[in-house]
Amino acid sequence: MADGKLIVLEGIDGSGTTTQARLLTEWLRRQGAGAHLTREPSDGPVGRLIREILLGSHAPVAGDTMALLFAGDRADHLAREMLPQLAAGVHVITDRYYHSSLAYQALEADRAWVEELNRRARRPDVTFLLDVAAAEAERRRTAAGRPEERYDRLETQRRIAENYRELKSRLPGEDYRVLDGARPVEAVQAELRGAVAELCGLPPP
Numbered sequence: 706m707a708d709g710k711l712i713v714l715e716g717i718d719g720s721g722t723t724t725q726a727r728l729l730t731e732w733l734r735r736q737g738a739g740a741h742l743t744r745e746p747s748d749g750p751v752g753r754l755i756r757e758i759l760l761g762s763h764a765p766v767a768g769d770t771m772a773l774l775f776a777g778d779r780a781d782h783l784a785r786e787m788l789p790q791l792a793a794g795v796h797v798i799t800d801r802y803y804h805s806s807l808a809y810q811a812l813e814a815d816r817a818w819v820e821e822l823n824r825r826a827r828r829p830d831v832t833f834l835l836d837v838a839a840a841e842a843e844r845r846r847t848a849a850g851r852p853e854e855r856y857d858r859l860e861t862q863r864r865i866a867e868n869y870r871e872l873k874s875r876l877p878g879e880d881y882r883v884l885d886g887a888r889p890v891e892a893v894q895a896e897l898r899g900a901v902a903e904l905c906g907l908p909p910p
Contacts, residue, residue, distance in 0.1 A: 716835035719842030768813020835886030
């Protein structure tokens with residue numbers, strides 16, 4: 706049995722990764738393909754702690770510690786959930802992966818060190834960056850009534866967005882595609898389905 710494909714959706718907070726990952730997973734299942742939806746921070750013990758920290762439920766945590774926590778959660782997430790699904794031939798769609806650490810944690814810790822922490826993580830088969838201006842993403846978060854988190858300041862999000870765009874040149878050999886995430890949900894989803902159908906050997910949508 707062939708391994709499943711690891712499909713990553715990335716972007717700043719409010720870029721639409723959660724919605725698009727869910728819609729893509731539902732579409733794959735309707736095509737008769739095995740598909741597993743997951744996210745980072747994960748729903749494991751370290752991931753739950755990270756989510757509490759992001760919401761300010763604990764004393765301030767240093768940037769180096771955040772980078773270690775995210776890398777630890779990723780290692781657990783891979784071993785516990787993602788790799789078994791892939792080995793069973795199931796396509797895994799994850800809302801965020803190590804690219805988030807390279808965009809977010811690299812603001813608070815040495816970039817080369819963050820890259821080293823994530824060097825052993827399984828490479829994705831494809832990564833889609835949903836590129837959205839920070840001001841538009843902030844508008845979406847406000848409209849959705851989302852609570853403010855650690856990295857939500859507008860200027861911080863602008864710097865993170867730029868880090869994401871730079872990753873295309875910093876990850877040679879990776880299939881890292883930048884999509885215009887400001888378009889309507891349906892237009893973004895159509896582009897994702899077309900690319901994923903080709904990757905997974907499915908009929909064009």
